[in-house]
Each structure stands twice: as structure tokens, then as C-alpha cells.
Amino acid sequence: MSELHHECGIAAVYHLPGPASPLCPSQGPDEATRLLPRMLLDIQNRGQLSAGVTTFQPGRDRLLDTYKALGSVGEAFRLNHRGKAEALMSKLAGRAGVGHVRYATCGKDELDYAQPFERRHLQKRKWFAFGFNGQLANYAELRDQLLSEDENHVELATDTEIMMHEIAREIAGDRRPSLVEVMRNVAQRIDGAYSIALINAQGEMLVARDPLGVKPVSYAVENSLFAAASESVALLNLGFSVESIRSLEPGKAITISGGEMKVERFAESPRRAHCFFEWIYFANVASTMDGRSVYLARKALGEELARLETLDISQARDDEDPDTIVVPVPDTSKGAADAMAYRLGVPSVEGLMRNRYAGRTFIEGGDARKAKVAAKYTPLREVLEGKRVILVEDSIVRSTTMRELLSRLREVGGAREIHVRVACPPIVAPCFYGIDMSTIGELFAPPFLEGCRGDGGAADEAAFARMAEELGADSLRYLPIASIARAIGRPDGDLCQACITGQYPTTCGQQLYEIALEQAGATSPQSGRTYEAARTMA
Template identity: 75%
Template sequence: MSKPRHECGIAAVYHLPGPASPLCPHGPSEASRLLPRMLLDIQNRGQLSAGMTTWRPGRDLLLETYKELGGVSEAFRLNHKGKAEALMQRYAGPAAIGHVRYATCGKEDLNFAQPFEHRHLQKRKWFAFGFNGQLANYPDLRAEILAQDEHHVALATDTEILMHEIARQMAGDRRPTLLELMRSVSQRLDGAYSIALVNAQGEMLIARDPLGIKPVSYAVEGSLFAAASESVALLNLGFAPENIRPVEPGEAITISGGELRVDRFAESPRRAHCFFEWIYFANVASSLDGRSVYLARKRLGEELAAVEPLKIDPAAEDTVVVPVPDTSKAAADAMAYKLGVPSVEGLMRNRYSGRTFIEGGAGRQAKVAGKYTPLREVLEGKRVLLVEDSIVRSTTMRVLLDRLREVGRVKEIHVRVACPPIVAPCFYGIDMSTVGELFAPPFLATGDDIETIYKRMAEELGADSVRFLPVDSIARAIERPAEELCQACITGDYPTACGQQLYQVALDKVRSGEPERRTYEGAGAS
């Protein structure tokens, strides 16, 4: 599919010693019941599998992991009251971590589902964790492990490599605290990550990479602690907005002996928050690092309006703005308001059409066509400003434009993209790992002036015109300095050394005509 896909999302909950929390209606020993609700709120980050690990003292399996393929409702049997209740009772515990997954490799294989659990006779070495992100130095870490005597890596995923790195820090008689463990592990990693870990001693760790590429928020009210990739999961549990805050880059939250601490495990040389979180990935109800996702997207629409080249007469009533559902709506509405024309839902999305990104060839195009239905009564004879949040591979856009002309009978289609052109792969957790799969680079490589480039893009897509936002619009919309954002996919400037090296390798392959392979030579990340 032309849309990028995120790797995954993490969540965690812990009922600390103290009075029962009103946010945990089933009592302290069953705080784990909150996990499926939290995962539902971040399912936009992954629909391939869902799972959780719970800790319960006195149970033979101090840590017990449950995970299944499919969305959260499917995995946790939420549409079957009896089965869902049986799962909640079996896996009940005062502490739990959870995970939703999408993978670059597209493997529908339960072995890749998270959390990953590492069992051991010693409780301090028995742990489970969920991971959101991607390690740019995965090939080096994997090769180093395999070079050692009789070592074997079973899965082509950086999650397994990270599991081995964590276990290695506790090998032998070493007894690091969770903070010390994270400090040591982080020195081995290049890339993006947020981690939720629980061990058989009932200790918990939540950590965010030193650049802050991946988001994670947390909240504490009374005896209840919770954390998630996005703030909306905490808000919907009932935490007061003022108690929800981001885990800062290089920070770790640890719970040990019933005590919660927030400490720094690594220095943060710079910030590199992934800008794509605001414009596409995150739930529109979330706030990331103090900036509302909705307000950022609204500002992107205002930026689009400010650079709109078409002459528009609102009194003519022949022009409408149409968002591509759903993540483009805030930008489309704001753009339309600034231009003084209606924003209409001329495209209706079939929410039950299934995933299109794992379909191939004609099957994928047919699925895309069935996913959106143009409303002829709304669109016929209109000049349409079609607002999209991004164009990565262009598959969806081409099909949409054909459908708008054939079914919607529109007069003109002008594509407006609330993002600059995607020019480089992502090596930090977004499913766009090669230069060759991207729509924009071949056009930009010609060296022509931007108007000529946009004209050729429009011809290729079948649009009357195409416009993208300039790069500097992103920092204005997110209200963060550009140097605090990871904008590698729109600038080619990566925030880590391994990321920059991988990009150079990708460019060299394109220039030499070598076949491109994905980031991990065909392997998927978390």
C-alpha cells in the first residue's frame, strides 16, 4: 500500500502499594484488566498482533504472556464476554505490559508477536518486554552475536537482538539495577526505541531513546501508574490531563520494591522527535511532547492554504476541499476555512475493508478501490482540492483519482499534500525502507525547477495539479525547532550515524542499479 506503516505501540500499568485506585475498578491485583483498553486506543500503531505479559506474585508462572494475531478485539476476544472474562481472570496481576504490532516484513507469524519473554531460573533474569522502534545498527549487533561460539538467532527481528542484549547485561553474577541495565544497553544501540519491561521480581522499566524519536507518555494518580506510546490511552483510563506527561528523551521510569523513580539513563545530545507522528501516525486525540496532534494537523492545513496557487472565488461555489479519510481531515478543514470554501466528506471510507498493505498487485489495487467510495451527489462537476497527509508510494492516490473521475464525476482534481515530498527511507521504525519504493525521488532527481517537477508528478498521478508543503512548514506546525525533529525522510539528514550510513548504502545501490532490499536485508523490525 502507498501508506507508510508504523512498527508498534507499547503500554504498561502497575498498581503500586497503597489504597485501591478508583481508576482500577477490579482492585489492585487485577490492574492488568486495563491493558486491552489501553491497547485499543493505540491500535492505530499496529493491527498485526496484540499481547500482554502480567506479573502476579504467588502464581507458578510469575510472568505469563498472552499474545495472538489480529487486532486487539480479536486477540483478547472482546466481542465474546465469556472468553474475554476468562482471559482477564487467568492473566490477572497488579502489573502488566502490552504491545500492538505491525512489521516491515509483514510476517503474520505468532513468533514475532510481542511481548517477548525470556525465562530463567533466577527471577531477576526472567523478564518480558515490548519494544517500539527500530535499531539502525541491527546488522552489526546480529553479526556480533552470531560470531560468538555456537550462538544462534532464531528470528529476523531486532526485538530478539534487544532481548539478548538485555540478558547479556545480567549474565553471570552481575546484578545491575534496571536503571544501570538500561544505561549499559543504550550504549550498544543506534536507533529509535521505547521499551516497557517487567521482570519476575515485579520490577518494571519504561525507557525512551536518548533522541526521543519514539513517543511515550506516563501518568501517576494515587497508587496507579500507567504508560503508553500515546497520551490518549492514559486520558481514556481516567487520568487527569495535567497528570499526563511525556517520558523525556534518555529518561527511564523504574518501579522496584514498590517505589517509582524517574531518572536519566543517558544524556540527550539533541532531540529528534519523529515529525511523522504528528502528521500521520498518532491518534488525533493525543498530545506528544506537549504538542496536540490535532492542532499540529490544523496548522498544516493553514500552511497549505497560505501557499495555494489557484485563484478561488468562494462565491462561485464550484470548489470544495475533500480530505482523504481519516488522518487528513483536520488539515483539510483548516485549509478550507482559510480559503473560504466548503470542506466536504466526498470520500467515504469502508472501515471493514481489511488491510491493503499486505495484498499484492491487482489484489491490492482492488482492495484500495473498495476502501473508498466517492459520493457523486457531493462531487459531480466540482473542482476538488484533495487533501492527503502524505504521498509515499502513490498506489492509493492513483486509484483514488481514477475513482473520483469515474464514480464522482469531478471536473478537476488538485492534489494537496500536508507534508513535503518523501525523499529518503526511514530506518527508525516506519515501513518505507528503500529509495526505489518512494514516489518523489525520481522527479526531484531531474534537477528541474519545482513547477516543472510538480507538473510531471501531476501527469504521472492523473491529477490536474499537485502541491506539497515546504520543509519549513513542519517545524511551524509542530511548534518545535527544526533541529529538534527527525525529518530524515524529507531531508536525507539522519540523527544517528548508522542511519546516515544506511542511507548512503541505499543511494549507492540506486546509482549502481543494484536491486534494493529492505533495511535489514529482507528482515523485519519490531
């Protein structure tokens, strides 16, 4: 749903010693960082609030040069203005760099919170910049500990600053640890999910993935060019061969130092906890994550929906004028909708068009919610009028968009019936690992599901009926939890499914959930995100 957001995405590029790579820009190895905006465009789905890069080039006064701006990648890098874009990329030219796109799950929508974060220092080994994707579940504890020592001060309300200080502590004084040693020591103090792309003023680079593998990272190296990104599609579109692109294993880091690239383990990885939402919603459909195609996973989810469908469609298959049609909520639901329709033998049609140029709109007034939905989605009356519509959605989190969407499908589209099918189980618990849903009170499903098992039984069916009535749908069905592992093709124990089970893969995540439950049950529930309340309720 458009109401659900990921935190961010990272990218990195490094032209290693050797002849110019065929994939490198025509300007040569010293301007390899021109590739970063292209990579960020391919992971723009992970964040639209801001975009930025830090580049490294030996010999210039500003060894690390950071540029970041609010807005989309195209807006930030002036990609619609050839002259301005060229001037910017010439200024930022370098042999290596890291990039970032951001959506805020913590912190404000201000330039100060845009990444990469840069920490300047007189000594080159202590001067670094990095991009961070994820969320630290023990943010409050780390922040309080930092503030309790010496005369420390934390400027921003974001765990990215905390991570920056934790890295800085490891290289303070006369210590000269390698980057993988820095990551090894920092990892022992943090709880949560993260991927990091870091570069320092000595030209050393680190790309790391958390020990559980919650956040995805892909990388590739061909000839002299190394690149890494949150999603494989960013590498594929640079021209790397499919065979050269691989997922970074959880708990491992790629380091580049002295022109040599290594892949090393920095933390033990006793279990996996890949975020299942990457396959269902967040990731670009052209990406492959940990060996599983995002598209094929979504296709399998649609097949699961078809297998569980209870509507009688035996009389609906009329090639000339079908009574029943499947309509995806664009864009992430299309793969599931098409697969479901194919298995049921009914048409999958685009009865709902998305305005891909609406962007982040700011609308005020009593009808602001309805106006926002109208700005993004247009029902096609010629397709929907008089039809029984099976509306396929990837998830329902807060339900605000779905309510207005159903209203528009009836009022503008003229749909006779609307049966909502969700290619995901009900979201019943917050996420503390980088998805923008931090309290139980903001979620749609929990009030309806007390005493339900989540396996599609009779209690679930009764709850789904109440939810359908609340939303204004003729019926509503979710996938059971067991369908997720089957569709993704990974063992159930390899996935983080905390938001649909309430079972968290880290200690601090589970503790935050207990706080969230206390908040939800309080007579006067606190406002704000759960991790912000942790310090006062712990």
C-alpha cells in the same frame, strides 16, 4: 496514506502499594492488568498485525504470563465475546503488566514475531518480558557480533530479538545491575529509535525512551496507579487527569522496584529528534506529544497549505452550489483539510468515505490494487460530480493508493478537476527508525526531484507538474520543509526529518542512507530492505 505503516506501540500498567485507585478495575489492584486491552485499543492505529500482554502476579506459578495473538486488539482479546474475554482476563490478572500492538517493519507476519517477547529463566531477576517500539539502525552489526561469539544462534529476523539478547547479556552471570543500569549499558551499544516497556519476574518494571526522543512515550500516576503508553490518549481515556499526563523525557527511564517509582536518566540527550510524522500521520489525533497537540499541528499544516495555495478561488464561493470543494482523504487528513478550507473560504466536505471495517484485506488477481482501494474508499458522486476538488492528503509515499484513488474520484465520483495538496514535503529518503519505507526505489518522489531544493521554487513546481501528470491529477503541491517546524511548533533541530531531507540524526542511520543510495544507483538494484542488505554491501 493507508500504504504507510508504523512499527508498533507499547503500554504498561502497575498498581503500586496503597489503597485501590479509583481508576483501577472493580476487581481490585490484583487485576489492574485488565486495563491493558483498553489502552491498546487507543493505540491500535500504531499496529494491527498482532496484540499481546505480559502480566505479573506474585504467588502464582507462572509469575510472568504472556498472551499474544495475530489480529487486532479486539480479535486478539475476543472483545466481542464477553465470556471468552472475561476468561482470558481472569487468567491474565495481575498487579502489573506490559502490552504491545505490532505492525512489521522487520520480521514476518507470524505469531513468533508478536510481542511482548518473553525470556524465561530459573532465576527470577533474569526472567523478563518486554515490548519494543522502534528500529535499531545497527541491527546487522549487532546481529553479526552476537553470532560471532561462542556458539550463539539467532532464531528470528527481527531487531526485537537482538534487543532481548542485549538485555540478557547485562544480567548474565552473577551481575545484579538495576534496570536503569541495564538500560544505560545497552544504550551505549545501540543506534536507532526505541521505546521499551519491560517487566521481570521480581515485579520490577522499566519504561524507557531513546536519547533522541524519536519514539514517543507518555506516562501518568494518580493515587496508586501508574500507567504509560506510546500515546497520551490511552492514559486520558483511562481517566487520568490532563494535568497528570506528561511526556517521558528522551534518555530517561521510569523504574518501579520494591514498590517505589523513579524517573532516572540512563543516557545523555544532547539533541532532540522527534519523528515529525507522529504529528502529521501516525499519532491519534486526540494525543498530545512533547507538549504539542496532534490536532493543532494538523490544523496548522492545513493553514500552511492555504497560505501557499495558487488556485484562483475568487469565483468559487457560492453558498448554494460551490464550484470548488476541499475533500480530505480520511481520516488523518481531516484536520488539515478543514483548516485549509476555512482559510480559503470554501467548503470542506466528506466526498470520500472510508470503510473503517475493511481491515487488512487479501485480494488477488489483476485488479487487486483497484479492488483494495475500492474496499477502503467510496467516492460520493452526489458531492463530487462536476466539482473542482482540492484533495488533501497527509503524505504520498509509494503513490499506489493515490493513483487508484484519483481514478475512482473521476470514474465513480464524477469530479471535474482534482488538485492534490499534500500536508507534508515529498518523501525522498527511507526511514531506518521504525516506519515501513526502507528503500529509495519504493518511493514515488525521488525520480522527479533531482536538482530540486525542496523550498517550493521553480524547479519544484516543474517537478510537481510532472508528478501530477504521472498520478493523473490536474495539479499537485507539497508543503515546503520549512512549514513542518512551524506547524508542529518545535525548532527545526528538534525534529527527525530524515525522510524529507536525507539528514539522519544517528551515525548508522546516515550510513544506511549511503547504502540505500548505492542500491538505488546500482545497475541491478537489490531487493529487500536496506538494513537487510547492509551486511552484504558494507
